Amino acid sequence: MLKDITIGQFFPGTSPIHRMDSRVKLLLTIAFIVMLFLAGNIYSLCVGVAFTILIYVISRIPFRMILKSLKPIMPIIIFTSILNLFFVRSGDVYWEWKFIKITSEGVNTAVFMSIRIICLIIGSSLLTYTTSPIDLTDGLERLLSPLKKIKVPVHELAMMMTIALRFIPTLIEETDKIMSAQKARGADMETGSVFKRAKALIPILIPLFVSSFRRAEELALAMECRCYHGGEGRTRMKQLKMHLVDLIGALVVAAFIAGVVVVNRLVSQGAAV
Amino acid sequence: MSVIKTENLSFVYGEGTPFRKVAVDNVDLEIGEGEFIGVIGHTGSGKSTLIQHFNGLLKPTSGSVYIDGERLWDDKARLRAIRFKVGLVFQYPEYQLFEETCYKDIAFGPRNMGLSEEEIDKRVRETARLIGISDAMLEKSPFELSGGQKRRVAIAGVMAMEPKVLILDEPASGLDPKGRAKILGLIREYHKEKKNTVMLVSHSMEDVAKHCSKILVMNNAKVFCYDTPVNVFRRAQELESMGLAVPQVTRVFNRLRAMGCAVDDEVYTVGFGKELIMKALAGRRAEP
Structure with missing residues (x-):
């Protein structure tokens, strides 16, 4: 049950996308988001969809991972679709009942928005599927390093993020274990009122907190033993380097963005004519 | 009548994913x-999965x-009742303590x-007495106690439910030899007094040999054998080939036999080994 959470879940592989530099991937993800928002109509959005499909095919991430990443945002998609469906009032009227009116525009916007959100989520999840958390924070640290000049503790933030990501699976495992242990003592977490169920969480949360603090202390000690003293003068074992693959990736994204812009133009011209 | 029975029991982790692993195979x-x-088997042999x-x-x-x-699993609503019948103490049980006082923590199960x-x-007081927790300790916070004491409080928390079967997963791991001996001794004491079924999962052949009436050996998700210690340790070579050591004293006597001394091969506790040696020495002294 708890193992279904996919935040920061890395799916190891050797595809070109896996091999790309994490900094480039981060920037390209932002470019991808821009691309989706540039798409002004359903045709140019199709270019974005094509891009999303393309990167998934290249990365060889299994299809069910996509479904998994979509599951938690399904309510949002449904909610925005319904809003658009009922509140966009222009266009041909398909169906009318009292104050409810469903129009062609409404249907179009609902579909358009849903596709955009879905692409947004699954496209940007690919970043975490194909980049190990360590690489990701490394890339982030490098990208944000100019901010050090204005006293933003970039290294510390990146380190905190690395540690947090690293400990998510550990904490999940720990929670599973404690839950089993308390269940074995007859703790009942599945039935009863909301209040009762919240109370039933105490035997799980307290040991979890205690062990998190213990872990944090041990980790801090271990880091100090290895002379960790922050980012100052710290070198890396794995230097980030750009390769041909990164250049190709950037060019492909640029091509698709150009594609979106061109299709936008063409359609608006077509509409004008 | 048997208190626990399994039929063709299999368990697979991560079915349908690349991480698929058979943890229990047709038991x-x-x-x-x-x-x-005593349940033994090396890491990943499926013993922890089996007992769950x-x-x-x-x-x-x-x-x-x-x-x-x-x-x-015929009636899911009955599972809770089953959990009171079969008490399970996990590895490092002290990490599940959560109440303000030891008393309250031990009372969690019975409550x-x-x-x-x-x-x-x-029940709390009786279990506390049985497992060597003083009344003063009962009123303390479990987080103030030493590692061994915490462990005992946690085990008491399951014992206080008076389950028909008590299963302990490596109850002595991570403790010093004195703490080990104490915990295992107390569990033995509990078995003697309550006459309940006890299952002890362990890595240590010595511990298992000393205390158990029967030994279940798991290997590669399967039951390798389930027999009395004498019969299990007779298969010393097979055990060693799967990475499990027989008790040291058994190994000593096996070597002695290989060297030509006439010894029983059923030696698996130090006490019995000592007796045999004393007997042999006495016999030699009487000879000339």
């Missing part, structure tokens, strides 16, 4: 009432588990059973 077992059973089936924490992928003749305050009090 048929029958465990009699009042026995003291006995109180319905894991659902078998196929096959079935019977507790007291009742098939688990979940819906017992009266009187009965809860009786």
